[in-house]
Amino acid sequence: MSAPRTIPSPTVEAGAIAASAQPGIRMTGRQKLVLTLLLGAQFMIAVDFSILNVALPVVGRGLGFSLADLQWIATAFALAAAGFTLLFGRVADIVGRKRMFLGGMAVLGASSLLGGLATSPEVLLCARVLQGLATAAVTPAGLALLTTAFKEGPLRERALGLNGALMSAGFTAGAVLGGLLTDLLSWRWAFFINAPVALLVLVLAPSVITDSRPDERPRLDIPGAVTVTGGLLALVHGLTQAGETGWTTPTTLASLLAGVALLVAFWFVEKRVATPLVPVRILRRRSVIWGNATGLIAFVTETSLVFLLTLYLQEVLGYSPLATGFAFGVLGLGTVIGGTLGGRAVGRCGTRTTIVVGGIVQAAATLTLVALGTSGAWIWLLLAATFIGGIGNMLMIVGFMVTATSGLPDNEQGLATGLATMTQQVGITMGIPVMSAVAAARMTSLGDTGPTGVLSGVTVAILVNSALVLMGSLLAGALLGTRRRAGAPGR
Known part of the structure; x- marks a missing residue:
């Protein structure tokens, strides 16, 4: 992994050494406020990815969606979020990250209100597209503001670790929160809940966040x-x-x-x-290529595992959507712990070791799930494995984020975080159809779509999932390069 010759910033591994040599470095009060504000916004974005999943049948009945069209409630969001992230990340570099962040939060709040008030499928889908576009604007801009507020080294690693933990926890919290709001109030509150959070960010952010952008604005490609x-x-x-x-x-x-x-x-x-839009020299950087490859694998495997275990809990053990959401609360706890440990692990061991260890832990924990059976007693294995696997997955994600955003000047941080966010969102979108196809192929070959067939399909897909994360993390670790002393020249 190398740093550009044109800037004096150290490599990720050099920053790691500096972190271990300077344990007393602390955030200022303003940095803590900036971190809280940006992490709160990113957490809300993560919740939006999953909050409607358990409520889709209820939403469909309320607005008249056919069963076949229900998937578009999720797909409309995913298309806009993944499709426009890279573009908006670069636009943020040109017009200003703070302006893009605030504009995206305003659109997110307004589109959430529109979704909550929707009375037809067309209005709801329009709101979901706008939410996806807002996510594509807020996420890379927010990450770029975060990375430019904390220079390379221990503080940035800590901030990215907390960001990763809250992002992953947000996916789990969204499932639990969606079930609670739908059961206790209405599915509309899955939209309404965003409005006050967006308003709070819009009130506080202008006076707290410092903008950053290049002195010269390049033309948009x-x-x-x-x-x-x-x-x-x-x-x-x-x-x-x-x-x-x-x-x-x-x-x-x-x-x-x-x-x-x-x-x-x-x-x-x-x-x-x-x-x-993306200079080819950046796409050729080892840290960018393999950092993002690691992130893609981490998100493909963990989000698809949640899908597979949802099938197991509901189709084999007979859990309700709300009970399923609560079962994944343990996974959320594991990711929070992994995120808080991730920054420290990078600081002490470097990104390569953090990624490899995280991948091995996640793969081993996932592999134990092939033992799941039809008895309700197997829930304890599921809880333990997802907790440990969540820690490993988050170590990979923190290693990915630090690697993919390091060694670049501040005026390219929007681009780097745009690439990282695009990787995240494509991974989230890609994992479920890939593992769904594996499980469905197994069930088709057995000619059984009952609990036994579902369990067999899930088991085969879990084996593929475990092998993928193990091979991916080891390959990324091998190709990211070796750790170097501080000040050593990049390759």
Whole structure:
């Protein structure tokens, strides 16, 4: 892993050594306030990814969605969030991260109110698209503000660890909160709850957050923006369709092929334009490539594992959606612990070791789940394994975030965090259809969609999940390079 020659900032590993040599470094009061504000916004974004999942049948009955169209409540959000993240991350570098962050929070609050007041499927889907666009603006801008508020080293590692912990905990909290609000009040409160949080951030942020952007504003790379946004939209659409209709249907294949073609075109566009959306030199950096590869694997495996275990809990053990959400509370606790440990692990051991150890822990914990059976007593294995696996997964995610955003100047932090956020959101979208296809193939081969068949399909998919995270983390660890002394030259 290397640092650019043009800036004096140390490598991630050098920062790790500095962290261990300076244990007394503390955040200032203003930094703590900035951190609290930005983490609160990111937590709310993470909750939005999952808060409606357990409420989808209720939403569908309330607004007249057909069963086949329910998936679009989630897909509309995912398409906008994943498709526009990279573009908005770069726009934030140009117009200002603070302005993009505040604008996205305003749209998020307004679209949440619109969703809560929706009286037709069309209005609700419009609100979900706007929520996705707001997420695509807020997440990379917020992360860029976070990384520029904390210079490379122990404080940034600690901040990114807390950010990762709250982001992952937010996915779990969303499932629990969605079940509670739907059962006790109405599904509409899954939208309304965002409004006061967004308003609080909009009131406090202008006087607390310091903006950062380049002195000279480069032109926006329109051809690059069109090809990468179109490619991501097509790719995410194809992945979501694969989970619903299969991998070989014409619409799935057409979307996936179009996505790949547009992303290949994006690469060639970036090699030729004067002011590229993503400079090719950044895409060639080992830390960017393998840092984001690690993040993709971490999000693909953990979010798909939640899906597989949801099938197990509801279809095999007969849990209700609310009980299922509470069962994943243990996973959320594990991710919070992993996030708080992640920054320290990076500081003491470096990113490579943190990623490899986290991946091995997650893979081993996931592998134990192949022993799950049809008795309710197996819930204790599930709780223990998801708790330990959550810690390992979060170590990988913190290592990914530190790696993917280090060694770059502040004026490219929006781009780096945009790439990292895009990786996160594509991983979240990709994991479920991939593992769903594995489980469905097993059930089809058995000709059994009852509890026994579901358990068999889930078991095979868990084996694939465990192997994927183990191979991915070991490969990333091998290719990220070795730890160097502070001040050693980059490669």
